[in-house]
Amino acid sequence: MFRKVLIPVVAAGSLLASASQVYALQEGDFAIKAGASYIKPDDLKIKMKTSHEHYKATTDEEWAMDISALMMATDDFGIEVGTYWPTKFKSKLKSPHTGKVDYKMMPITATAQFYMMDKNEPIRPYIGAGAALTRFSSEKFKEGTTNTKLKIDDNWGWTFQAGAVFDMDDQLFIDASARYVAMELKGKIKGTNGGKFKKSDLDPWIFSINGGIRF
Numbered sequence: 627m628f629r630k631v632l633i634p635v636v637a638a639g640s641l642l643a644s645a646s647q648v649y650a651l652q653e654g655d656f657a658i659k660a661g662a663s664y665i666k667p668d669d670l671k672i673k674m675k676t677s678h679e680h681y682k683a684t685t686d687e688e689w690a691m692d693i694s695a696l697m698m699a700t701d702d703f704g705i706e707v708g709t710y711w712p713t714k715f716k717s718k719l720k721s722p723h724t725g726k727v728d729y730k731m732m733p734i735t736a737t738a739q740f741y742m743m744d745k746n747e748p749i750r751p752y753i754g755a756g757a758a759l760t761r762f763s764s765e766k767f768k769e770g771t772t773n774t775k776l777k778i779d780d781n782w783g784w785t786f787q788a789g790a791v792f793d794m795d796d797q798l799f800i801d802a803s804a805r806y807v808a809m810e811l812k813g814k815i816k817g818t819n820g821g822k823f824k825k826s827d828l829d830p831w832i833f834s835i836n837g838g839i840r841f
Contacts, residue, residue, distance in 0.1 A: 661836030725769035
């Protein structure tokens with residue numbers, strides 16, 4: 627009698643465990659992620675090509691909305707393409723001149739990601755590397771009381787990412803990551819003290835928390 631009861635209970639338990647097992651991202655999955663990112667640029671150093679002057683500036687840290695799409699080529703390898711809502715930043719000049727640089731920044735990234743641990747684990751860390759195109763708009767340069775026209779060129783650079791996926795169920799997940807973007811500003815300041823500038827490394831760190839859904 628005990629055996630007749632035990633066998634169905636064990637079988638039902640095995641089926642329940644199998645049904646409740648969390649399956650992470652795997653080969654053939656397509657996922658959409660969206661959330662918020664904290665962007666922390668490096669302090670800006672602007673080197674003028676024509677006058678050979680060096681401007682030093684501190685840059686504000688800002689929050690931005692982001693969205694990305696992920697395609698899993700295998701259980702452990704995926705390609706992610708994402709972008710961030712154009713966000714306004716301010717770089718305040720502190721030496722040798724006073725003033726500020728205002729601009730909107732929108733990084734667009736393409737990243738190859740390698741996922742560690744087995745696909746059935748509820749938490750899967752990953753690392754990634756790829757390319758980033760950063761677009762700039764609404765540029766303004768103000769030195770003292772003088773407003774000067776400013777143009778910042780779009781920038782290509784490389785990016786490195788590390789993060790982890792936390793499964794909520796067989797479809798929903800949370801993705802937390804830190805990303806570094808190598809970014810060099812190039813452009814032109816018009817006016818009396820203007821000219822081309824280069825070697826102006828912004829190199830932001832981007833910390834993101836996203837909700838995702840896979841199909």
